[in-house]
Amino acid sequence: MPPKSPNGEVRQLSSSSETTTPVVDLEREQMLEAIKLSLGDVFVDSHLKPGDDLWIRVRTDSWLGSVQKLRDHHSFDYFGFLSAIDWMPSPYGRGEDDPTEPAPVRDTTIRSGYAGGDTRMQVFIRLVNSKTHLGITVKVDVADSSPSVESLITIFAGANWHERETHEMFGIDFVGHNDLRNMYLPVDFEGHPLRKDFPLLARMVKPWPGIVDVEPLPGGDEEDSAEVKASAQSKDSDAS
Amino acid sequence: MIALLAEVPYWGQSLLRVLGGLVAVLLPAGTIVYVFLFKMMSFMQSRLGPMEAGPYGSMQLFAEVGKWLQKEDIVPDRADARIFKMAPVIVLVSTFLLVVVVPFGPEAWFTDFETGVFYALAVSSISVLGILIAGWSSANKYSLLGGLRAAGQLIAYELPMVLAVMGVVIQAGTMNLQKIVVAQNTGSMFGIDAIGHPYVISQFFGFIIFMIAIQAELTQAPFDMPIAESELVSGYMTEYSGFRFLIFFIGEFATAGVFAMIASVLFLGGWGVPFTWFGWTSVDDVANWMNFVGPLIMFTKMMLLVFIIMWIRFSYPRLREDQLQRFAWKGLIPVALINIMVTAILKVVF
Amino acid sequence: MTMLGDRQQLSYIASQAADARLNLELETEGMTLNIGPQHPATHGTLRIIARLDGEQVVWAEPACGYMHRGYEKLTEVRTFPQVTTLVNRIDWLGSFANEVPFILAAEKLMGVEAPTRAQYIRTILFELSRIANVSLFLGDLGVQLGAITPVFLAFRDREYVLNLIESATGGRFHPNFDRIGGLKDDLPAGWIDETRAVMKKLRSFCDQIEDLLFGNEIFQSRTRGIGVIPRDVALQYGLSGANLRASGVDWDLRRDQTLPMVWDKADWKVWTHPDGDSFARCWVRLQETRESTKIVDQLLGAIPSGPVMAKVPKIIKVPEGEAWVSTENPLGEMGYYVVSRGDLGPFRVKIRSASFNNISITPWLLRGVYVPDIVTILASLYFILGDIDR
Numbered sequence: 001m002p003p004k005s006p007n008g009e010v011r012q013l014s015s016s017s018e019t020t021t022p023v024v025d026l027e028r029e030q031m032l033e034a035i036k037l038s039l040g041d042v043f044v045d046s047h048l049k050p051g052d053d054l055w056i057r058v059r060t061d062s063w064l065g066s067v068q069k070l071r072d073h074h075s076f077d078y079f080g081f082l083s084a085i086d087w088m089p090s091p092y093g094r095g096e097d098d099p100t101e102p103a104p105v106r107d108t109t110i111r112s113g114y115a116g117g118d119t120r121m122q123v124f125i126r127l128v129n130s131k132t133h134l135g136i137t138v139k140v141d142v143a144d145s146s147p148s149v150e151s152l153i154t155i156f157a158g159a160n161w162h163e164r165e166t167h168e169m170f171g172i173d174f175v176g177h178n179d180l181r182n183m184y185l186p187v188d189f190e191g192h193p194l195r196k197d198f199p200l201l202a203r204m205v206k207p208w209p210g211i212v213d214v215e216p217l218p219g220g221d222e223e224d225s226a227e228v229k230a231s232a233q234s235k236d237s238d239a240s
Numbered sequence: 241m242i243a244l245l246a247e248v249p250y251w252g253q254s255l256l257r258v259l260g261g262l263v264a265v266l267l268p269a270g271t272i273v274y275v276f277l278f279k280m281m282s283f284m285q286s287r288l289g290p291m292e293a294g295p296y297g298s299m300q301l302f303a304e305v306g307k308w309l310q311k312e313d314i315v316p317d318r319a320d321a322r323i324f325k326m327a328p329v330i331v332l333v334s335t336f337l338l339v340v341v342v343p344f345g346p347e348a349w350f351t352d353f354e355t356g357v358f359y360a361l362a363v364s365s366i367s368v369l370g371i372l373i374a375g376w377s378s379a380n381k382y383s384l385l386g387g388l389r390a391a392g393q394l395i396a397y398e399l400p401m402v403l404a405v406m407g408v409v410i411q412a413g414t415m416n417l418q419k420i421v422v423a424q425n426t427g428s429m430f431g432i433d434a435i436g437h438p439y440v441i442s443q444f445f446g447f448i449i450f451m452i453a454i455q456a457e458l459t460q461a462p463f464d465m466p467i468a469e470s471e472l473v474s475g476y477m478t479e480y481s482g483f484r485f486l487i488f489f490i491g492e493f494a495t496a497g498v499f500a501m502i503a504s505v506l507f508l509g510g511w512g513v514p515f516t517w518f519g520w521t522s523v524d525d526v527a528n529w530m531n532f533v534g535p536l537i538m539f540t541k542m543m544l545l546v547f548i549i550m551w552i553r554f555s556y557p558r559l560r561e562d563q564l565q566r567f568a569w570k571g572l573i574p575v576a577l578i579n580i581m582v583t584a585i586l587k588v589v590f
Numbered sequence: 591m592t593m594l595g596d597r598q599q600l601s602y603i604a605s606q607a608a609d610a611r612l613n614l615e616l617e618t619e620g621m622t623l624n625i626g627p628q629h630p631a632t633h634g635t636l637r638i639i640a641r642l643d644g645e646q647v648v649w650a651e652p653a654c655g656y657m658h659r660g661y662e663k664l665t666e667v668r669t670f671p672q673v674t675t676l677v678n679r680i681d682w683l684g685s686f687a688n689e690v691p692f693i694l695a696a697e698k699l700m701g702v703e704a705p706t707r708a709q710y711i712r713t714i715l716f717e718l719s720r721i722a723n724v725s726l727f728l729g730d731l732g733v734q735l736g737a738i739t740p741v742f743l744a745f746r747d748r749e750y751v752l753n754l755i756e757s758a759t760g761g762r763f764h765p766n767f768d769r770i771g772g773l774k775d776d777l778p779a780g781w782i783d784e785t786r787a788v789m790k791k792l793r794s795f796c797d798q799i800e801d802l803l804f805g806n807e808i809f810q811s812r813t814r815g816i817g818v819i820p821r822d823v824a825l826q827y828g829l830s831g832a833n834l835r836a837s838g839v840d841w842d843l844r845r846d847q848t849l850p851m852v853w854d855k856a857d858w859k860v861w862t863h864p865d866g867d868s869f870a871r872c873w874v875r876l877q878e879t880r881e882s883t884k885i886v887d888q889l890l891g892a893i894p895s896g897p898v899m900a901k902v903p904k905i906i907k908v909p910e911g912e913a914w915v916s917t918e919n920p921l922g923e924m925g926y927y928v929v930s931r932g933d934l935g936p937f938r939v940k941i942r943s944a945s946f947n948n949i950s951i952t953p954w955l956l957r958g959v960y961v962p963d964i965v966t967i968l969a970s971l972y973f974i975l976g977d978i979d980r
Binding site: 286385461470554556558561562563 | 621623624629630645732733734735736737738739742743746802803806808809811812960961962963964965
């Protein structure tokens with residue numbers, strides 16, 4: 001049950017007027033068409049949020065080539081960042097399990113985000129056109145068995161540290177990058193912390209007390225706060 | 241004064257000289273630290289500085305000394321222990337040796353050297369040795385870099401300093417510091433002898449070069465690369481703690497005081513007042529009370545010069561090592577040489 | 591690569607050749623100098639390993655990770671409102687500014703927009719945290735170069751700004767004042783007049799620093815022509831903020847992006863500098879501090895009345911989606927790539943911090959410079975260690 005507002009009505013999301021009327025984003029649409037044309041069959045999928053952002057996905061075997069094309073032909077010359085994402089939901093949930101109880105079985109079906117995806121992990125970069133200041137997020141699938149993509153350091157020198165970080169956090173190999181030392185972790189660290197199946201050990205030992213977002217107010221209604229707690233802990237409850 | 245001392249046995253004289261030397265080195269050092277480092281710097285930086293120990297924090301230095309003396313005397317494991325311990329003493333010794341030739345009054349001096357200027361310049365370089373071995377023996381890369389920088393810098397700035405003093409020596413016609421004082425106070429400029437003839441006027445370039453050179457010799461900003469706390473942690477002093485650091489610290493400010501004294505002797509007329517004010521004509525006429533007033537005059541002039549040194553120290557950023565060397569070799573030394581030439585020509589002409 | 595890049599390349603090659611020759615003739619070895627992790631020049635615990643030939647750097651590389659706190663992992667086990675507590679601590683000098691892009695990303699996913707009054711107050715506090723951050727940079731710059739006085743002036747005047755932030759938010763360093771949909775509270779009474787007075791003080795502080803430091807010849811000779819980053823290299827490395835603008839790229843996310851913030855309601859200027867050297871970076875930051883005080887002054891007079899909080903549910907669930915929001919933070923572009931699964935907390939948050947990119951250029955930049963210039967260059971790139979390591 002969602003909390004009630006003082007006048008008894010269920011609170012509604014107040015959405016701005018801009019999002020309700022469909023926005024036509026000609027600039028980004030044209031950009032997307034041009035990219036589609038020049039990338040050809042390397043282009044896999046795209047997602048366009050008008051007035052907001054553009055996502056595209058390219059084929060893994062031509063990752064370097066397509067980023068180069070984006071830089072040279074579409075003047076995305078500003079390197080924002082490079083990172084990866086593990087789409088498998090964590091088998092440990094959000095660390096709210098009681099360590100004394102047997103761990104519940106969770107659904108770990110992989111669902112990809114914008115512009116789709118066929119693999120568990122994806123590498124994505126953010127490029128910006130320094131003239132028009134329009135950005136693009138480029139995603140690429142990495143194979144589940146031996147996750148690796150081509151390194152971008154030859155076209156964006158700044159990708160060096162980002163690839164090192166991604167290698168260390170996700171265990172993704174960057175072919176052509178010969179200096180994939182750990183940025184943060186000790187040399188002998190085992191595992192890749194940002195993979196979803198890497199447990200956050202502190203949470204395994206002791207559940208995070210702050211997982212309940214709404215604390216009961218001192219002197220507040222006992223029953224009400226208990227209700228809030230219950231709804232916060234149950235993952236299936238519908239808050240809207 | 242001499243008459244007074246003549247009745248004291250030799251050991252007593254020596255003892256008095258040692259005590260006098262201690263006072264002449266430590267009193268200015270303490271005053272400089274309190275007045276300039278603690279208070280003036282704080283006021284320039286819009287804060288109060290020490291306020292707790294004694295009235296207006298005047299006992300702060302004693303508290304600091306007490307704190308330093310209690311600290312453990314740490315020698316790094318791989319340091320060359322004997323030399324490491326020796327280094328700060330060498331630095332301080334050079335200060336004490338320097339104060340020996342400074343005249344404080346008509347008869348108030350420790351020793352009256354004929355070649356006082358020569359001696360002073362020679363002895364002042366001893367501290368380079370101390371700094372270099374401190375840097376080397378600490379077994380620390382920062383110390384080593386600091387020591388090397390210090391050696392390069394002190395040697396580079398010794399030269400403009402010597403050349404700047406040369407003009408004074410040519411004008412006074414003597415290397416005796418006492419005689420240089422007398423020459424300034426009995427002299428006259430264009431026949432006007434109201435303020436004597438302080439060489440800061442006729443040797444203005446020499447004075448500026450000398451002040452810049454002592455700024456560098458003292459490793460004060462903007463020439464403090466040997467210490468350079470933002471790059472080299474603390475340069476050659478990095479590994480020193482406790483009372484050995486205290487010795488370096490006192491040495492730094494004592495040397496500032498002594499160099500300022502020498503500068504005031506060379507350029508500002510030292511302990512003297514223009515002799516015409518009281519109708520004196522030579523050093524023998526000078527009244528005996530000048531032996532007590534002289535040191536005070538000297539002290540005032542020293543504080544004035546140290547004020548300038550410290551003022552620059554607190555407001556300027558640091559040069560880079562190569563810029564510093566370039567400044568010495570391409571800037572100061574040619575100017576100093578021209579200054580000597582002009583002085584010599586004018587000396588012959590007039 | 592431009593002429594300047596070539597020059598650096600050449601000096602690097604020359605230094606390597608000199609190194610090789612020395613090793614051959616005198617059997618001397620270069621020295622490896624370990625600057626940090628505990629060192630006065632690195633604010634925080636950055637370690638720089640430098641291979642020296644005399645005082646010249648043959649190569650240098652920063653080693654980070656001494657303050658890695660794993661925020662990206664931690665966000666996955668926090669609810670959305672709890673994340674602001676974490677991101678506050680990324681760039682701890684401008685912490686309010688860290689919260690804003692994350693909150694904006696969450697709001698974007700939810701389709702919520704903060705009320706106009708909240709947007710104004712957010713923008714003002716954002717600029718105040720920029721002033722607090724950059725004024726410390728301006729003072730610290732002096733210390734890095736050996737001038738000790740500016741830092742005290744900076745701390746004095748920064749205190750006024752921190753007091754303002756504290757009286758508005760309750761926290762000096764970690765306000766945690768942003769909420770999804772608005773702000774925790776309204777401004778306290780009398781705050782606006784107080785802020786005006788402080789902005790006046792800060793403008794005079796900028797003048798003081800300009801007199802004391804930027805006009806100084808030694809400062810100029812230490813920073814001009816040192817650590818030159820050409821335009822294309824800056825773009826390649828993803829430099830942002832003043833570092834990018836000092837390389838002649840006219841790009842400020844406050845101006846060139848539409849966000850529910852009110853920078854466009856004020857009249858201000860984006861400063862760039864063509865040189866790309868250390869001096870340019872410092873100078874651009876000085877001008878930006880002045881512009882920030884102007885922005886704050888103008889916005890203070892225009893704050894509309896109204897609520898500071900939009901209507902949002904008590905328990906915040908963010909609809910499924912991905913959003914990227916970045917803002918022009920004191921250190922540069924700070925952005926959050928937030929992926930939500932319709933859950934209480936984010937599925938994945940990629941924190942794009944400015945210092946990480948800004949510092950990643952140092953191995954390229956430090957080749958062939960002298961040891962004192964390492965300090966100058968690092969100071970002018972301006973990083974906060976929490977912003978590198980996250």
